[in-house]
Amino acid sequence: MSILRVDGLSKEFGGVHAVENLSFSFDPGQIYSIIGPNGAGKTTLFNLITGVYTPTDGKVFFEEKETAGLNPYELAAKGMARTFQNLQIFFNMTAVENVLVGLHLEMPRNLFGSILRTGGLGRKEKEAREEAERLMAFVGLRDYIGMDAGSMPYGALKRLEIARALASKPRLLLLDEPAAGLNHSETDEIDELIRKVAESGVTVVLVEHDMHLVMGISNHIVVLDYGRKLAEGSVDDVRNNPDVITAYLGSGALEVKEG
Amino acid sequence: MYAEFLQFLLSGITVGATYGLVGLGFFIIYNASHVINFAQGEFVMIGGMTAVFLVDAGAPLPIAVVGAVLAAIFVGILLEKLAIEPARKSADVVTLIIITIGASIFLRGLAQVVWDKDFHSLPAFSGEEPINIFGAIIVPQYLWIMGGAAVIVAALWYFFNKVPMGKAMTATAYNPLAARLVGIRVKTVMMLGFGLAGMLGAIAGILIAPIAFTSYEAGIMLGLKGFCALILGGLSTGRAVIIGGIIVGVAEALGAGYLSSEYKDAIAFIIILLVLIFMPQGLFGKKGADRV
Amino acid sequence: MTWLFNPRTGGLLVLAAVIALLPSFLPNNFYFDVAIRVGLNAMVCIGLNLLIGYAGQISLGHAGFIGLGAYGSAILTGQFEWAPLTAMFFTAALVALLAFFLGRPILKLKGHFLAMGTLGLGIIISIVLNTEAEWTGGPDGTMVNPLTLGSYEVYGEHIWYWIVGGVLLVSVWVALNIIESPIGRALRALHTSEVAAETCGVDVARYKLLIFVVSAVYASLAGSLLAHYGGFVTPVDASFLKSVELVTMVVLGGMASVYGAVIGAAILTVLPQLLTAFEDFEHMVLGLILMLTVIFLPKGLLPSLVARLKRKPKAEEAT
Secondary structure, eight states: OOSEEEEEEEEEETTEEEEEEEEEEEOTTOEEEEEOSTTSSHHHHHHHHTTSSOOSEEEEEETTEEOTTOOHHHHHHHTEEEOOTTOOOOTTSBHHHHHHHHTGGGSOOOHHHHHHTOTTHHHHHHHHHHHHHHHHHHTTOGGGTTSBGGGSOHHHHHHHHHHHHHHTOOSEEEEESTTTTOOHHHHHHHHHHHHHHHHTTOEEEEEOSOHHHHHHHOSEEEEEETTEEEEEEOHHHHHTOHHHHHHTTTTOTTOOOOO | OHHHHHHHHHHHHHHHHHHHHHHHHHHHHHHHHSOOOTTHHHHHHHHHHHHHHHHHTTOOHHHHHHHHHHHHHHHHHHHIIIIIHHHHTTOOHHHHHHHHHHHHHHHHHHHHHHSOSSOBOOOOBTBOOOEEETTEEEOHHHHHHHHHHHHHHHHHHHHHHHSHHHHHHHHHHHOHHHHHHTTOOHHHHHHHHHHHHHHHHHHHHHHHTTTSOBOTTHHHHHHHHHHHHHHHHOSSOHHHHHHHHHHHHHHHHHIIIIIOSTTHHHHHHHHHHHHHHHOTTTTTOOOOOOOO | OHHHHSIIIIIHHHHHHHHHHGGGGOOSHHHHHHHHHHHHHHHHHHHHHIIIIISOOOOSOHHHHHHHHHHHHHHHHHTSOOOHHHHHHHHHHHHHHHHHHHHHHHTTSOHHHHHHHHHHHHHHHHHHHHHOHHHHOGGGOEEOOOOEETTEEOOSHHHHHHHHHHHHHHHHHHHHHHHTSHHHHHHHHHHHOHHHHHHTTOOHHHHHHHHHHHHHHHHHHHHHHHHHHHSEEOGGGGOHHHHHHHHHHHHHHOTTOHHHHHHHHHHHHHHHHHTGGGGGGHHHHHHHHHHHHHHHOTTOHHHHHHHHHHHHHHHHHHO
16 A cells, blocks of 8 residues: 555646646655755645645545545644645744644643643643653754744754654655755754654655755655656666756756765 | 616715725735735825815815825825834734724824814815706716726826836835845835825825715725725726725615615625625635645 | 742732732722723733734724623613523623634635724624614613622622622633643644644644634623623724724733733723823824834733843843
8 A cells, every 4th residue: 555646646826837747656664755956846746745735636645545625634633744845833932832733633622621621631731741852852852842942043943843743643754855954964963863763664755955865865766847757766766867867967966976 | 766776876986986096095005015004094084184174274275185195195104114114024914904003093093183073074176066967966076086086097007007116116016026136126115105005095085075074083984995995806906996996885875775874884894704705806806826 | 939920820829819909909989990891801802812912813803792792791681681691601602603603714814804804894793783773772872781690789899890800810710721721832833834733733724713712702701791880881892993902902911921911901991091181192092002012012011021031030140
């Protein structure tokens, strides 16, 4: 059973085909990367998969069930989580509170229960807090637990978003440019983190520009260009594909040193 | 019966034209700065009241009109400089809304103090000799209003499409960053926008003062109905706003005439709610897609 | 001593102490009247603050809900001779339903359009209250029967003071419990990023609607109490100006601060009383307060004060 399948997916914005007739199928337990030049439709694809956009045509299947019409919050309940290219951290909260929002689906959520503080709310909050701290430690943010999100450095915030996304116990994690804006050592930390996440059984799909990261970590790559699939395959397949090289011509981005 | 219908229609179109002018004021500011200026109605009030008091002080009507328009332009520019600009960078939409609401209440309070709380009106521009059109009776002021609105709309069209400064404003509305990059000074555009909105509001207030009384509170309803014109027409072109205004005016007149005169004011607000809920892009607007 | 700073225990205790001790400082019934009105305004503001400060929405028509609560109680206890408490809760339930059905489409709007939608709603309500004279007494308003608890009729500023004081404490307690729950966190999250909140599993539309209904119920209950206390209701209680005053109170006292809402209500209810000599300037002052607060103190009085107090000890540590 595939964990994510996309079939003839298209999205049009007033005449511009952001994504056109895209199809691929991902199996669980792997690390996938989606790459392509800027404007190739990568973030649009993520938005289509996570229910933020509605497709103009085609279908998305999560664990072989069609996701048409499902809202992002429903998909989160079904086991899909994501991070954002342009950091969508809740800056009006502390770091750990951000992760607690990720745990929302596990918390008692009815109004009268909250007002009267019934149903063991205090205990659940405590358990959730411990879980959130554990997640922050997992992504390497143990020192930032009580800190205001607004005071945290950029690299830490990228990892915080991952911790928040992991809180909902997803089976599929979509990372939108997790290494954007990070320096070399920070990118290595993200690399390590992604491997850790994949080892824990979560299927990871990345959109990324950092080719060193992509080539080092991916089991399988899909290349997009102008919203269409240009190529697909293993790291070596893609690296040596002449169409892919042409699409990236001039950026030198495909020159990755071994090791 | 037809005469009665025509009567309602004509008075509705006339009042609607003023709503359209007020709506244009909203439109221009929104295009320049993405702010909905809740104080727009107060420009209308300032126009009407200033003209009244200048006339009472002995000024001939044309001078009073010019003076009133200048006063409103001045207030508009002041509002932009003192209240909007300081807050623009850090402010979110809710904050800007609150600022313009605060400004509108402040101006209303100021009007109360500077003038008074009574109702006033201007003498009609060319007399009050009724004109009979197929049985409907109108006064010459109606023609002034409709004519004035038409002239203004034409002048604005010319300004925004043919005059360099106007074209600069149009460009800024489409893409502020690109406009800045080609040397357009966005601050000037904003100031100009508020000034123009003040002018439009004042003219609307002056044109309608002979028919409907003006007072320090006149701005509230006229402002809100102008906003109704804006969203009914859709935020696309000035023409759409005027048409929206006329539709609101006619709906009000017909509703008051045939259904219930007590709920006349509610009609515009019901239209606002219905449009916002079912057709937020308005009659002529484009359906927007939310980009994340 | 840190428990004193905990909003739930310490804050409530401080508020209860203020309410208990205040009467010793109030010289006559007029002051009790002002205090009662502060309490009722505070109640509405607490609810409104949940909507504006925490969830980041806006309502320019909330006085409409006050009016509905007031007139609902007035009509049910007057023309239908219902028991006041039953009438009050029944009206609140009806207002909740109205807020639910109208709120659903209106809350899909954002920013200016949401503001206008709520504005339109509030004005339509006030026009209806003004017009349907047969039920409402029209622009002149209508008398309201006094509140009865069992067979005991509640009269007089002193007893009303304690009732409103108690209700205010409960209002604060309820609001704090909502804020500190997962619901409260979800609201704060959607305030900053609706998209991110959704991907965390928060049904954003539902929560916005929920808090809108809660804030409408707060207003309705306050309106009912106001009607019984004053013995009289007029459409002015539901006017656009009143809606703006409420927003000013919330903005001034502090967005996302329950006690800030109380303080904002207190300041803006007391101020006109102090400025009776300057009644003509009331609008100017209100407008100025609104603009200046939002430009210079965007977080409102209480949160800005708290932030300043928090910063001082850290600065001293640094040296």
